[in-house]
Amino acid sequence: MEHSKTLGDFNRYSELKYGYETELIRILYYELPENYYEKYASYEYPKLCTILEGRKEVKINETEHFEYDSQEIILLPPQSSVEMRIKEHTKALVFELSDQLMERLRNVVEEEFQVPESSPTHAVVRCELNEKANSLTASMERIKQYMAHPAERKNFLIDLGAQEMAYHLLQMQVLEQNLLTNHRHPVFRAIRDIQEQLPGIRHVKDLADNYNMSHANFTNQFKKITGLTP
Template sequence: MATDLSPTSTLEAEHIRILYYEFERQLKTNYSSKNYIRFCSILEGSKFVSINKEKKFHYDQNSFIILSPFSEVELEINEKTKAFVMEIDDYFIRQIISKLQVELEEEEIKYIENEFFIAHFNPDLCEVHKKIVNIFNQNRLNKEFLLDLYSRELVYNILKYKGSEKIINNKKSKISAIIEFIESNYLGDLKISDIANYFGMREYEFSRYFKKFTGKSPKEYIKDLKLKKAKELLAFQNVTEVSFDVGYENISYFIKEFREKYGITPKEYKKII
């Protein structure tokens, strides 16, 4: 059997990353979900999966799986299969949870463990999932914006499933504690050495550990948090105020990093929001 798990195509918006797979032959492999909630669905065919050494499951177009960060997955495919995976930013999910109250669906989750669940699509979740797949497949303006918009609706509908918040808001392992610490302190004078010391690690050891799980260096991760926050603040503050509020003492450097990240300057961004 093949063991390669490279996506056929990908697309990254501000809060989500989509990975689309086409498997033309049998495959047996394993992977880790790393520092993301994963929404896993099938567009054609089916899969067998075993998550964190639990029993093997079979699922197809009628079901979906939610994986917590750092889940270990054993995957087996025995037929032509098309898979659609969404990696959803944990900070984005926590924002939604903090603002919403939802009525729970009567339908129970098909199977639930501490780090994942598998359930059948209900009509509302099925509809928004189809919207996201269609937008992904289209060449249109504002594609990334629309994907982030419908991702909010997706998370909202997932939260209606009983027990779902326990999974998608699950905190586990040292890396989750590190990320929570960074997200609570990144607007201050946060040094990488200070974070490493707080968690009892040497700086080089901490940086390697952090990148192993997140795919980013601590410096890159903090920069991305600051620039995301800057986009929020630009809705009601001027560029100079935002620059200082997110921790940039040099406004020119802030403008440079913002443009490198988003392709436009903060001033240009203010004009379109």
């Protein structure tokens, strides 16, 4: 990527000077040396943090403390405080998504999932880069490729990728939020039941019967929301 720098601090000037910005997204690239320590804030935009090489130890909002590497992504809500320790040389790529874009697409995702309108979540979202995240991973890779396009069409393509990325992130957020709070929707009830009762479930039809749904209708709704079959 063309904008690289080992940051001596995380002030906003440095971030924007050594990043790439369009109307809908900011793309920030960091090279962080071993034994590096910093405290910073996520500012006004949701911040998707990915690691290209190495790993980070982070403490977020004085409550969540964990390590992650290139096999996991982190979505920070706006105005998060982060304490970060780097034990080995680490390369990181961060995507800041417009809050207006996220709010606009949130309505689309909630209508698609047929869930009640909710306020934006302020929880940290962690996601392993596995089959469930294939769509999100693909959109991130496309944005990286768009960075190499000629200037006259680069911004247009990157903004298309940003909308796709935001859509998949919101799917993850709405799914996580409703798993905790939605006790009526059959798919969210089913996911909880699968997690709690998996050894006792003999067939998907048994689940569908629990929610007074046909096997086909239940399977279609489950795949529409999660991207996976039951």
